[in-house]
Amino acid sequence: MKTEELIINPQGKTEEYFINMGPQHPATHGVLRLLLTLDGEIVRKVDADLGYIHRSIEKMTEFDTYRQIVHLTDRMDYLSAHMNNEAVCLAVEKGLQIEVSDRVKVIRTIMTELTRLSSHQLWWGVIGMDTGALTTFMYAFRDREMINDIFEETCGARLTMNYFVPGGLMWDIHPNFQKRVKDFIKHFKTKLPEYDTLLSDNVIFRKRTEGIGILSKEDAISFGVTGPGARASGVRCDLRKKHPYSAYDRVEFKEILGTKGDTFERYRVRILEMWESMHIIEQLIDNIPEGEILEKTKAVIKLPKGEFYQRVETARGEFGANIISDGKKSPYRMKFRSPGFSNLSVIDHLAKGWKVADLVAIMATFDFVIPDIDR
């Protein structure tokens, strides 16, 4: 057969073909491999191939003590490190039946909200990059740097903090902490409207996101989507509101809900969540009560026989830590429910019929962190 005959199809029909997106593709934000079945540029099927960054964290926990497990969860969803730590700490505290002091609860809440802000800032920078606007990344990192400094000063690290320990906190907050947080809130309140001017109101960005990848409320629930992705479809799934933990029951904030469930709605929910996070921090930062930083626990923590589950709201959705204990110093089995894994399952459903560039925009609004999916 001649070459021209292969290229030019006389019937004008197109054939479906297969292409790999990833594992080294910048738009997949990590080592995620998507097997795309395409028709021209239109996505027919998306298969996710996982396992490129699997570190068997769940198995490793079976050989670690309860104190040591906490630092492993930093490395799952590294942008929500504090929330992951909190889930494990709360589950262990549930097993030990100890109640941390109000001071610890308030500091934990401020820290997790700062983490949520920094995670959303990074996401905002990256969604700009994915849709073709490089400026946003620089602007987001400028503001994120301030949060990283706060973490570095109080926790000692910028990304993998390991600041929460079962029973409380590793140290008390740094004397500069309150001042720095207030400075940041003041700074960021002037910068967040710029985010809207730069990206949210931009015509190109609107056309890339509005009406793309619509997720209905029913589908969001049946696929197990949580976090801002589900709230944009109108699912009330904010655990901070529904099952308050730490100090969330003593602060006022709105659960941001969307109606349309398209890509822009998911974007809008995250931007509005940043305002709410700042609002939560503002209520707590001046009212940190006095109290014990660390509850007394035994040198080697042993949980009683049984099952202990705690879920928290990370920047991406619901994160759960389930400990099955047989009374020894390590868990018999530990299972993590990560938000990214369930959110990834809906991509095939959403991207069908849209173009490859739209798939990138849809993925960006779910804000995948691949080590969180693989664990």
Add this chain to the structure above:
Amino acid sequence: MSYFGDIGKGIKTLLSGMKVTGKYFLNARKEIITQQYPENRDTLEMFERFRGEVVMPHDENNEHRCTGCQACEIACPNGSIEIVWDRKVDEETGKKKKYIVNHIYHLSMCTMCNLCIVACPTDAIKMAKKFENAVFDRTALTKVLNKPGSKLMDGVEE
């Protein structure tokens, strides 16, 4: 009509975005946020709690505070700390006492989780601020923390 309307809207949002970036472009000198890292090494000061690597402070008499209790070795989640210890007879009391021969620290395995520092009952080890740990040979990342010829500080008990 909407074709030209779209063009007009596009130019308008483009300009409003350019206004933001233009503002920072013109005021670039007032608000410098980047650090000239390798050049500013002399003035670069890390935060006091920054976790760079584990060190064992020694005083001027070459004495440290490590009793060899191995609490850090047990607390470490990934086997970064190895303690080689022995017993010797204390001249004053006549009892056998534990002492460290080598406190070996594998920086290549360390995740800077700080659990060893918290576990230490005598504050013998602490986190240093050094963060430039790149070397050409990975064996250089295995360090002996106690200096040669050093001994336990007086009055430090397990």
